[in-house]
Amino acid sequence: MHTAPVRFLSDFACQTMLIGEGDPDCLLGNDASSSCLHYCAPTHGGWGVIRTALLVPEMYMLFVCPEACGRHGAIAAYEHGGKDRVGYLCLEEDEIAMGRYEQGIREAVPGLFKSLKRRPRAFLIVVSCIDDLMGTDYDEMISGFEAEFGIPFRIGHMNPISLDGKLPPGKRIQRDMYDFIEAPEGRDDSVCLVGAFQPIAKEAEIRELLRANGMYSLLHISECASFDEYQRLGRARLNLVVRPEGMDAAKNLREKFGTPFLFAPVAFSESTIAKRYDEISRFFGANMANNMANDAVNSRRQAEKRVLEAAGGKTIAIDNTATCSPFDLARALIEAGFNVSEIFTQKFPVFDRPSYGWLAENAPGIRVTSPIHHSNSWLRPDTPTADIAIGFTAAYLTNAPCVVPVAFDEGMYGHHGMVMLLDSLELALQGRIPGSLEQMVRDYGLVV
Amino acid sequence: MSYLFQYLPPFAADYSGVASALHDLGGLVVIHDASGCTGSFTGYDEPRWFSGKSSVYCSGLREIDAIMGNDSRLLDNIRSIIEKKQFNFVAVVGSPVPMLVGFDFDGFARISEEEFGIPVFGFPTTGLARYEQGMSAAFLALARRFVGEPEEKRKGANILGASPLDNFDGDTLMRLREFLAENGLPVVSVWGQGDEWESMPKASSASINLVVSAAALPLAEYMKNRWAIPYVAGLPLGEETARELKSQIKQGGGGAVARSGAISETDKSARVFLIGEQLRMNAFRSELLFRYPSLDAVAGSFFAWNASLSSDGDCFIENESALIRCLEEGNFDVVVGDPLLRELMPGGLAGRFVEEPHYGLSARLYREHSLSRRFCSASFMDGIAALALGAPAPGGERAAA
Missing domain, CATH: 3.40.50.1980 (Nitrogenase molybdenum iron protein domain)
Incomplete structure (x- = not known):
């Protein structure tokens, strides 16, 4: 009889491995992450809790936390033009020790309503890691505020201490921000995009596919100019989740209003995209998706051919800030003839594992490297270890001279998403993306 | 009682002050937090981070560690890095969650030092105080631990408190060095940034300290009491401040360059x-x-x-x-x-x-x-x-x- 070998922490946490040879558990996932000190590259960050939540129009956020916990979000809020919608109630040690900072909140909120230039339509009180350990009950306070001010209040969490849990901050904040949606009076011919930080490009073939199924609008929260418009998201017939951060929001909306959802994360390889479109078509009871995508496939293949000529055999590094599906992106590029040499990620999501398996079989020499492993701080090369980097972290950790500044799948979906990425790669190869990596990172305004 | 920041951002925290003060000194600095505190320092408070190779890390604290008091994971993870690379010291720096669960920084430092055989500091920062408090604590810890006894002949000056968090950079340091050189004072060590680890133990051999930010005053007082090094506090920004500082240096330090308005209420314009x-x-x-x-x-x-x-x-x-x-x-x-x-x-x-x-x-x-x-x-x-x-x-x- 065989029993599973006992594994110790020291068995985990390598910095890099070849995809065809290594054990992914040593590098990817929570066990590996917890068994090393975390390096925090200057490209660390993303949309963060604040920038994400501020997508809800006319909402005000009050963070209730130690002063330090609010700093990064506040600076980012200035950078993204939202500081007038965010305040901080900074806690003192005695209040934390005695667990009695509710009184501070009860006093601060009415004061804010008096001083805010625009009265908010929704109010999110965000607590931090320490609240996870204190278990404060806010229900009564929230009900009281809702009665007093006549707008919805919610409690949000910015609690990276739960990063390895079932509801980490990135997912939780999306659940909380869509929780302001009220019960819809009916449905319309729209699909709501959940999980994405930006709308999918207008030219993307997914829109045509949805139109063919009678869905004439693909809604995204960032396009709602007012809190009333935001309520329209609740009338969608389907919530299409294209990044994993949106999963708990979609589950919550299904539970509250019965809105179905489909998890079809961003993909790049032709076969994975075809699978996604099959799933979407099946939802609508149709079987036409891949025929409809023919034009998009042709455009994509032309773009691949054109950009491949420019890239030649140059090595490409990819990271998981560029996309939630870095293994599938690598597969797509390799299938098109590009030379992918390295993938930076510490995550191993179920939806990207088939492409990991494909790569292990078909491109076993690709290095997979954890961007948070401690040795990155001294192993970062002075001379480039890749010619092209897709994503800021890959750029920083390889010192690649050619940087493709895509981030968090913004605007990308389906074959058109691949074309967008290739267009950006072409511009980078032509030296037409201005600025140093530091400038690009600064312009993007990554939020911790 | 809690206080509100409606218009301003919360300020740089005590742990950023510690990490900033230690940034250039070849130590292993671990901020004991989940992610955001380290990210605040590296992404927002530390202008040297993008081009540097300093070893400041996040401990990756998780809820289960905090609840169960799983300090051995931190110890194991520090050990695994020390086995690969040589550091001058280790510093474990606190954040709100360790404060809440009562993490014993002194005890952890003692145990770690015994095990690793290199100096280990524990800084019980909380994220409730501001950067200058962390910076002062780090300066004092370094001075107490690493500055040796003075040589017989004292010469030169230390620059105390030249932190990027107070907008000191390479060009500003050059200005300060020029000022000291004009006054016959070679720089012995710089506290705050940009100095070689090797120069720190020699700091007690300086004949005077130039304190350039208030965060370094506790360090200046400590060096005055311990090694009788006098100090002047101020910045030689122009003709007047340079003259005042020069005069104080000649007198052997011991004063400040604050200047009162010194005119009557009725005369002020x-x-x-x-x-x-x-x-x-x-x-x-x-x-x-x-x-x-x-x-x-x-x-x-x-x-x-x-x-x-x-x-x-x-x-x-x-x-x-x-x-x-x-x-x-x-x-x-x-x-x-x-x-x-x-x-x-x-x-x-x-x-x-x-x-x-x-x-x-x-x-x-x-x-x-x-x-x-x-x-x-x-x-x-x-x-x-x-x-x-x-x-x-x-x-x-x-x-x-």
């Missing part, structure tokens, strides 16, 4: 409020009043505050609402401060606000600002005076960002 790091604002005041004696100028700071370096009317500003009160009651004609303060200016003061970015307040938003721009910058003082006295500001350097 306009009132300037200088908000920022205390020694920087004191230097601005000296230069301003030297050129425009009829002005009245008071200083205020959210950060390290030393009463002996303040003049009548100066004040420590506790938080945002305290500043709002100050501005309402102060009857000021011009305010100098970080650009983010502009939004708090009442009435016409917004139009008479002079920007002077402070990294500890606005972080990377105005990262290009170098304090070196204020050296020998008469036009900056002229701009302030022109606004105060009602004349149009002469082009020059009034907006810094």
Whole structure:
């Protein structure tokens, strides 16, 4: 009889491995992450809790936390033009020790309503890691505020201490921000995009596919100019989740209003995209998706051919800030003839594992490297270890001279998403993306 | 009691102060947090991070570790890195969650030091205090542990407190070195940034300390008491401050360069409020009043505050609402401060606000600002005076960002 070998922490946490040879558990996932000190590259960050939540129009956020916990979000809020919608109630040690900072909140909120230039339509009180350990009950306070001010209040969490849990901050904040949606009076011919930080490009073939199924609008929260418009998201017939951060929001909306959802994360390889479109078509009871995508496939293949000529055999590094599906992106590029040499990620999501398996079989020499492993701080090369980097972290950790500044799948979906990425790669190869990596990172305004 | 920041960002925290002070010294610095605290330091409070290879890490604290007191994971993870690379020391730096669960920093440091055989510090920072407190604690810990006994012949000066969080950069340090060289004082060591690890143990051999930020005053006092090294506190920004500092150096230190308005209430023509790091604002005041004696100028700071370096009317500003009160009651004609303060200016003061970015307040938003721009910058003082006295500001350097 065989029993599973006992594994110790020291068995985990390598910095890099070849995809065809290594054990992914040593590098990817929570066990590996917890068994090393975390390096925090200057490209660390993303949309963060604040920038994400501020997508809800006319909402005000009050963070209730130690002063330090609010700093990064506040600076980012200035950078993204939202500081007038965010305040901080900074806690003192005695209040934390005695667990009695509710009184501070009860006093601060009415004061804010008096001083805010625009009265908010929704109010999110965000607590931090320490609240996870204190278990404060806010229900009564929230009900009281809702009665007093006549707008919805919610409690949000910015609690990276739960990063390895079932509801980490990135997912939780999306659940909380869509929780302001009220019960819809009916449905319309729209699909709501959940999980994405930006709308999918207008030219993307997914829109045509949805139109063919009678869905004439693909809604995204960032396009709602007012809190009333935001309520329209609740009338969608389907919530299409294209990044994993949106999963708990979609589950919550299904539970509250019965809105179905489909998890079809961003993909790049032709076969994975075809699978996604099959799933979407099946939802609508149709079987036409891949025929409809023919034009998009042709455009994509032309773009691949054109950009491949420019890239030649140059090595490409990819990271998981560029996309939630870095293994599938690598597969797509390799299938098109590009030379992918390295993938930076510490995550191993179920939806990207088939492409990991494909790569292990078909491109076993690709290095997979954890961007948070401690040795990155001294192993970062002075001379480039890749010619092209897709994503800021890959750029920083390889010192690649050619940087493709895509981030968090913004605007990308389906074959058109691949074309967008290739267009950006072409511009980078032509030296037409201005600025140093530091400038690009600064312009993007990554939020911790 | 909790306090509100409606307009301003929360300020750089104590753990950023510790990590910043240790950044260039070849140590292994571990911020014991989940992610955000380290990210705040590396992404927002540390301008050297992008191009540096310093070893500042996040412990990756998770809920289960905090609840179960799983300190052995931290110990294991530190061990695994020490086995691969040599460090001058280890520093474990606190954040809010370790404070809440009562993590024993001293005990952890003792155990770790015994096991690893290299110096280990535990800094019980909480995220509730501001950067200068962390910086002061780090400076003192380094001095107590690593500075040796002085050589027989003392020579040169230490520069204490030249932190990027107070906008000191390479150009500013060069200015300070030039000033000391003009006064026959080679630099022995620099505390705050950019110095070699090897020079720190020799700091006690300096004949005098130049303190350039209030956060370093506890260190200066410690070195005075321990090794009888006198200090002068101030910045040689221009003719007047350089003269004052030079005079104090000649006298063997022991004083500050704060300067009172020194004219009667009835004679003063306009009132300037200088908000920022205390020694920087004191230097601005000296230069301003030297050129425009009829002005009245008071200083205020959210950060390290030393009463002996303040003049009548100066004040420590506790938080945002305290500043709002100050501005309402102060009857000021011009305010100098970080650009983010502009939004708090009442009435016409917004139009008479002079920007002077402070990294500890606005972080990377105005990262290009170098304090070196204020050296020998008469036009900056002229701009302030022109606004105060009602004349149009002469082009020059009034907006810094």
